Amino acid sequence: xxxxxxxxxxxxxxxxxxxxxxxxxxxxxxxxxxxxxxxxxxxxxxxxxxxxxxxxxxxxxxxxxxxxxxxxxxxxxxxxxxxxxxxxxxxxxxxxxxxxxxxxxxxxxxxxxxxxxxxxxxxxxxxxxxxxxxxxxxxxxxxxxxxxxxxxxxxxxxxxxxxxxxxxxxxxxxxxxxxxxxxxxxxxxxxxxxxxxxxxxxxxxxxxxxxxxxxxxxxxxxxxxxxxxxxxxxxxxxxxxxxxxxxxxxxxxxxxxxxxxxxxxxxxxxxxxxxxxxxxxxxxxxxxxxxxxxxxxxxxxxxxxxxxxxxxxxxxxxxxxxxxxxxxxxxxxxxxxxxxxxxxxxxxxxxxxxxxxxxxxxxx
Amino acid sequence: xxxxxxxxxxxxxxxxxxxxxxxxxxxxxxxxxxxxxxxxxxxxxxxxxxxxxxxxxxxxxxxxxxxxxxxxxxxxxxxxxxxxxxxxxxxxxxxxxxxxxxxxxxxxxxxxxxxxxxxxxxxxxxxxxxxxxxxxxxxxxxxxxxxxxxxxxxxxxxxxxxxxxxxxxxxxxxxxxxxxxxxxxxxxxxxxxxxxxxxxxxxxxxxxxxxxxxxxxxxxxxxxxxxxxxxxxxxxxxxxxxxxxxxxxxxxxxxxxxxxxxxxxxxxxxxxxxxxxxxxxxxxxxxxxxxxx
Numbered sequence: 001x002x003x004x005x006x007x008x009x010x011x012x013x014x015x016x017x018x019x020x021x022x023x024x025x026x027x028x029x030x031x032x033x034x035x036x037x038x039x040x041x042x043x044x045x046x047x048x049x050x051x052x053x054x055x056x057x058x059x060x061x062x063x064x065x066x067x068x069x070x071x072x073x074x075x076x077x078x079x080x081x082x083x084x085x086x087x088x089x090x091x092x093x094x095x096x097x098x099x100x101x102x103x104x105x106x107x108x109x110x111x112x113x114x115x116x117x118x119x120x121x122x123x124x125x126x127x128x129x130x131x132x133x134x135x136x137x138x139x140x141x142x143x144x145x146x147x148x149x150x151x152x153x154x155x156x157x158x159x160x161x162x163x164x165x166x167x168x169x170x171x172x173x174x175x176x177x178x179x180x181x182x183x184x185x186x187x188x189x190x191x192x193x194x195x196x197x198x199x200x201x202x203x204x205x206x207x208x209x210x211x212x213x214x215x216x217x218x219x220x221x222x223x224x225x226x227x228x229x230x231x232x233x234x235x236x237x238x239x240x241x242x243x244x245x246x247x248x249x250x251x252x253x254x255x256x257x258x259x260x261x262x263x264x265x266x267x268x269x270x271x272x273x274x275x276x277x278x279x280x281x282x283x284x285x286x287x288x289x290x291x292x293x294x295x296x297x298x299x300x301x302x303x304x305x306x307x308x309x310x311x312x313x314x315x316x317x318x319x320x321x322x323x324x325x326x327x328x329x330x331x332x333x334x335x336x337x338x339x340x341x342x343x344x345x346x347x348x349x350x351x352x353x354x355x356x357x358x359x360x361x362x363x364x
Numbered sequence: 365x366x367x368x369x370x371x372x373x374x375x376x377x378x379x380x381x382x383x384x385x386x387x388x389x390x391x392x393x394x395x396x397x398x399x400x401x402x403x404x405x406x407x408x409x410x411x412x413x414x415x416x417x418x419x420x421x422x423x424x425x426x427x428x429x430x431x432x433x434x435x436x437x438x439x440x441x442x443x444x445x446x447x448x449x450x451x452x453x454x455x456x457x458x459x460x461x462x463x464x465x466x467x468x469x470x471x472x473x474x475x476x477x478x479x480x481x482x483x484x485x486x487x488x489x490x491x492x493x494x495x496x497x498x499x500x501x502x503x504x505x506x507x508x509x510x511x512x513x514x515x516x517x518x519x520x521x522x523x524x525x526x527x528x529x530x531x532x533x534x535x536x537x538x539x540x541x542x543x544x545x546x547x548x549x550x551x552x553x554x555x556x557x558x559x560x561x562x563x564x565x566x567x568x569x570x571x572x573x574x575x576x577x578x579x580x581x582x583x584x585x586x587x588x589x590x591x592x593x594x595x596x597x598x599x600x601x602x603x604x605x606x607x608x609x610x611x612x613x614x615x616x617x618x619x620x621x622x623x624x625x626x627x628x629x630x631x632x633x634x635x636x637x638x639x640x641x642x643x644x645x646x647x648x649x650x651x652x653x654x655x656x657x
Contacts, residue, residue, distance in 0.1 A: 067456070068456060068459050068460065068463075119638075122642040125645070126645050129397075130645075132400075132459055133398070133592055133593075134634070134638065134641070135590060137589055137593075137637070140586070141631045144631075162625070162628075173455045175454070190541070269582075278467055281460070285460060305376070314475065317470075317474070318475065320467065322464070324461065324463065325465060328450065328453070328458075328460050328464065329449055332450050332452075348373075
């Protein structure tokens with residue numbers, strides 16, 4: 001009996017998430033077709049999609065795996081650069097926009113996922129603190145390396161250098177693809193709101209199904225008690241790697257969207273650095289660690305809000321920091337948690353229905 | 365001669381890493397947490413010196429002393445406000461809070477001092493040393509860094525092994541509950557650890573910015589991460605390990621800067637970290653900790 005009810009609850013929760021997304025999509029489409037939408041908000045539509053994808057994918061690591069990745073922007077950077085180079089290179093060779101973008105998406109996501117695997121293999125065997133520091137270092141290093149990278153193409157093939165464009169030794173027909181700190185220019189603007197939304201939907205679908213699958217339950221059992229999970233034969237590194245690689249894959253997808261939303265791509269602290277990784281972490285923490293729906297809501301609010309309240313822009317990072325600290329302190333404050341339980345309406349209703357207080361724990 | 369000069373400046377850089385790594389390793393040993401904000405305390409200390417010595421024009425020694433005092437106070441306050449309420453919380457919550465504190469310090473400095481890089485006036489007045497007919501040049505900063513670090517490391521080792529508060533720190537890091545039963549004030553010991561760690565970070569900040577005189581709100585971030593790498597390299601939780609790890613890492617970094625590529629030296633340092641984690645996650649001097657159910 002009880003098991004059936006629990007299953008229903010997750011299904012219900014997932015349905016609410018999909019309904020919310022569908023509602024948002026319909027609303028935006030109506031606004032777009034009636035023209036009741038400001039130019040600024042129109043420009044925000046694709047960013048809202050990739051920020052939501054980033055938040056949902058980081059939520060997999062922070063909420064389900066229970067570890068901290070501070071290099072999410074780094075995976076995004078990998079996806080963005082790989083896909084943008086591909087698109088610039090094959091702009092003429094593949095004239096069909098959709099086919100080129102599809103390959104770019106897969107390529108960006110897969111390479112980012114591969115990087116996730118490479119980093120995950122040595123680090124995920126250890127406890128969570130190491131993952132935080134290694135991913136942070138990875139994010140910074142990827143950003144620095146990309147800024148030093150010069151790639152060009154001519155009839156002899158690809159030329160790569162880490163010094164200057166002159167060191168590439170290209171023939172005169174050669175074409176620059178990555179110009180060091182100047183990045184990649186001339187990326188086709190393939191990202192649209194529709195594609196972004198579909199990708200977000202896919203991310204949410206994969207994420208929710210992963211969480212409710214055998215793998216997801218195994219990973220959550222590792223999060224809750226590593227030793228107990230190991231003793232019943234769960235291969236910790238294996239399951240952690242799956243989730244981490246999937247998360248990196250979707251961060252790469254978000255990077256592809258990002259790169260194809262702008263015509264020139266450069267790596268700075270603001271877009272692929274530490275600041276970005278922290279911002280995504282704030283989305284996840286503010287939305288409620290472990291909640292896919294919350295991550296999306298927080299990402300949308302925090303992306304749209306600074307555009308509306310421009311005066312606060314200077315203080316945005318400061319506010320993010322305070323939000324992180326205060327939320328963690330509030331979550332772990334016994335008195336506050338007790339108070340929250342007392343005033344919680346759903347708890348009150350359930351207790352009245354069941355006539356007992358045994359379920360009290362279920363909500364904590 | 366090139367090799368020797370890389371080696372000497374590597375040891376100097378490594379001593380700074382060692383000073384910072386001591387803060388990480390002591391806090392990790394006692395509070396079992398990764399104090400992400402440690403690197404930003406370095407930046408804070410350097411800005412205090414910059415304000416007092418460059419802007420107000422007071423002597424450098426006043427700046428250094430003020431920086432040590434202010435960083436110590438900050439270390440204690442950060443622990444009391446942000447970390448103490450989370451003693452029983454999950455390690456993820458503590459980690460996120462620590463990142464929040466680090467981000468707060470960086471952005472507060474950004475708002476107060478601006479994002480432009482300031483040129484830091486060296487606090488060291490030692491003359492440059494020329495050896496082997498001027499073939500090997502050792503700057504005053506390098507000498508001062510090595511000397512100061514050696515003195516601090518010896519003093520710290522004596523403090524921890526010979527004095528009562530130092531032994532209390534060892535006891536708390538071994539077993540918090542048992543230490544409390546023996547009449548050790550655990551909260552005060554943890555505060556003391558943060559205070560010492562932050563004071564060392566202030567000294568490290570002064571030395572680091574004297575040798576590399578560019579100061580910005582993110583100055584502390586990279587040395588902070590590298591010092592953590594050093595702490596892991598030496599075996600996290602182990603004090604002599606942090607010293608050895610720091611110096612080795614500084615030497616590796618400078619040699620790779622000299623012989624491989626100056627732009628890739630950061631990446632090489634982290635490759636070292638990944639190799640250490642793969643081969644011997646407990647580091648050179650670390651003990652294997654058995655998890656109990």
